[in-house]
Amino acid sequence: MRREYKKILAILFLIISLGIIAISGIHIYFFKALSSSYKTIIDLAAYALLGVVTIEFIVFLFKIYGRHAHVGNYIKSITTIFRVFSYLILIIILLNFLNVNVNGLLIGAGFLGIVLGLAAQTSLGNVFAGISLLSLKPFHIGDKITISTWTYPQIPPTYPHDTKYVSITGRVIEIGLIYTTIQGTNNEIFYMPNNSLNQALIINHNKSTKKEIRIVFEINVNKEFEVFKKSLDAAIKKDTYLSKMLLKYSINVAFINNTSYGIKFKAIIDRENEEIIKNKIMSYAIKIMK
Numbered sequence: 001m002r003r004e005y006k007k008i009l010a011i012l013f014l015i016i017s018l019g020i021i022a023i024s025g026i027h028i029y030f031f032k033a034l035s036s037s038y039k040t041i042i043d044l045a046a047y048a049l050l051g052v053v054t055i056e057f058i059v060f061l062f063k064i065y066g067r068h069a070h071v072g073n074y075i076k077s078i079t080t081i082f083r084v085f086s087y088l089i090l091i092i093i094l095l096n097f098l099n100v101n102v103n104g105l106l107i108g109a110g111f112l113g114i115v116l117g118l119a120a121q122t123s124l125g126n127v128f129a130g131i132s133l134l135s136l137k138p139f140h141i142g143d144k145i146t147i148s149t150w151t152y153p154q155i156p157p158t159y160p161h162d163t164k165y166v167s168i169t170g171r172v173i174e175i176g177l178i179y180t181t182i183q184g185t186n187n188e189i190f191y192m193p194n195n196s197l198n199q200a201l202i203i204n205h206n207k208s209t210k211k212e213i214r215i216v217f218e219i220n221v222n223k224e225f226e227v228f229k230k231s232l233d234a235a236i237k238k239d240t241y242l243s244k245m246l247l248k249y250s251i252n253v254a255f256i257n258n259t260s261y262g263i264k265f266k267a268i269i270d271r272e273n274e275e276i277i278k279n280k281i282m283s284y285a286i287k288i289m290k
Helices: 002-030 036-069 072-097 103-119 121-136 194-198 225-238 240-245 271-289
Strands: 144-148 168-175 179-184 189-193 201-204 210-220 249-256 260-270
Touching: 036 072, 121 168, 121 179, 121 194, 168 189, 179 194, 189 194, 210 271, 225 240, 225 249, 225 260, 225 271, 240 271, 260 271
Parallel strands: none
Antiparallel strands: 144 168, 144 201, 168 179, 179 189, 210 260, 249 260
């Protein structure tokens, strides 16, 4: 991939170099006999052609990157913006080459840019945030992620649950110019502004292969803890799947009251096996508590 980019950049450098050499050669060898007006027109056409070729070649590089990074739709928006600004700059350069006073045009363009920037501050923030996400790559299209922004605080743990985060969990469908599209666990479609996403806590489940699980059982005080613990431990070791998946786990008392006490089962597992392991542990615990 990097070699391909190096080859393309080398070709771009070669094209620009040949263009400069060609323009210089035209000046020296072919246009001595031409009048200055014809020379100006031909020079203008040559510079315009070189500028167009350079801009379109850079757009081509963007598109190649978009295909490799699977962000074609996002790159399409970026190339559109790049084309607009690049051709505006090229036009200003060509007008200056014709000795046209472009100071007024530049002042007007600067003033218009300030007005548009203030009016579209939020949208521009989303665009730059999208570029940041694309560069830093905290996730890719197809990744399962959980998003919790600073505006939504965590919920303190309450029995029998652990700490909860007000969050959105889903799979990334598209990284757009303004929004990132996420498909939720219940097939809902969320459009998350890139600016909010750039400031959010992001958990990438595809990169987090391990997870700590905690299961709390409430047991009658008449049931001895050591008996329950030995029975559950024996059931886990007897189960071929659990004995392989649960290399390290703990069974401890979580709380005690007048009529019952809680037992906390804790283990680090592969994230993809969470549901199977939880169901098996709870099934054995129910059988033991009977």
